Amino acid sequence: MTDAGPAGGRRGRSPLVLAVLTAIGLALVAAFISLGVWQLQRRVWKLNLIATVEARLHAAPVAAPPAAGPADTYRRVSVRGVFRNDRETFVQAVTERGPGYWVLTPLVGSNFTVLVNRGFVPPEKRAEHDRPSGPVPVTGLIRLTEPKGGFLRSNDAAADRWYSRDVAAIASAKHLGAVAPYFIDADRTPNPGGYPIGGLTVVAFRNSHLSYALTWFGLAILTVVALVILWRKRRE
Template sequence: MTDAGTSGERRGRSPLGLAILSAIGIALIAGFVSLGVWQLQRRVWKLDLIARVEARLHASPVAAPPVADADDTYRRVTARGVFRNDRETFVQAVTERGPGYWVLTPLVGPQFTVLVNRGFVPAEKRAVHDRPTYPVSVTGLIRMTEPKGGFLRSNDPVQDRWYSRDVAAIAAAKRLGPVAPYFIDADATANPGGYPVGGLTVVTFRNSHLSYALTWFGLAILTGVGLVILWRGGRDRSSE
């Protein structure tokens, strides 16, 4: 019994086993360090994004363009035209004011049509909010389309049930024809009667990349300590 146990212990301490464990440990360290470096790079990107968005939020508005892409998100713009109130769309929303709807209304300008998120209305104000029929000027932030729907909820154009601000789908369902491929989040300029309530755009960016990086680097250090202990144990056993 003693001989068998001693033989098994020696096999567990073989140079091949030590080499395999060492290779795995080194690979883990390399992976953890790579992930830590990647998180630091993500942190630099996130800080740059936050700085750019902050600059856009405080910049003077420019004329709304007929097209825009993700690089234009949160740019302040002004659009002029007439609202097509008969084609407005209600998108379910949960805001700091509670549950309700975003009111998306086509703004028909001299050159193109753009959807405007005029703001939030609670359910009881859905039918009685302000609907101007005269030419207006809207200032707000460019936002990118939100295709398909919300979390676990798909938009249902046939039933006119919307969970996300899907520009293309809304334009098709409301028969708007060509529209700008983005929507404008209206600013906090008050509407007659108080609704819709604009200026509720949430502009926050989670930035936990430094803590993630430190976690990965910490795991690399712990793995390195484990390797040192393993190597010392192997050296001590080889000298027996």
């Protein structure tokens, strides 16, 4: 009689514990499958995005618009205007050519002003690069503003130290007035003297969604296997 009570209690609790573990396992299976399907959907979206950007990169340039949004990123555009070389801004950069600066110069067109990333200069060429005068054509890619600063480093407008191409902040610091809410990455058209070097835009999209999806589906399968083992032990 003394031993029967605890044994009976364990037998009584076992179905409840099994039911709880099964419910948790099934919930995890459903969650893992949902996450896997979501990653597959993200993969389709990413592939469409890559195809869209590739088409833009190889399309003929269109007239630069006075405004642009995310849907216009990496669109090839052209514009003609006069550079305000006295208002250029140097933004710290690390490129395939080493550390240096992006040269951002306002281009005053017939209808609006837009910041142009004319390209890269190493530190020793910061004061010696080409500064064209008079109307010039510019062809390049639309890029969205990069507000606040770079990784772990904030822009310091008062000290004229810039770590990101923050259009609004640069326009305010350089007293440019109204400017287009984006900047243009100039293409590889050579500048006299070789600097700045344009056309260094890095267009790369990480696409690991398939591996993530397989991971989630794998976890779902492992959870099902664990549930099967649990039920087999219960039957034994």
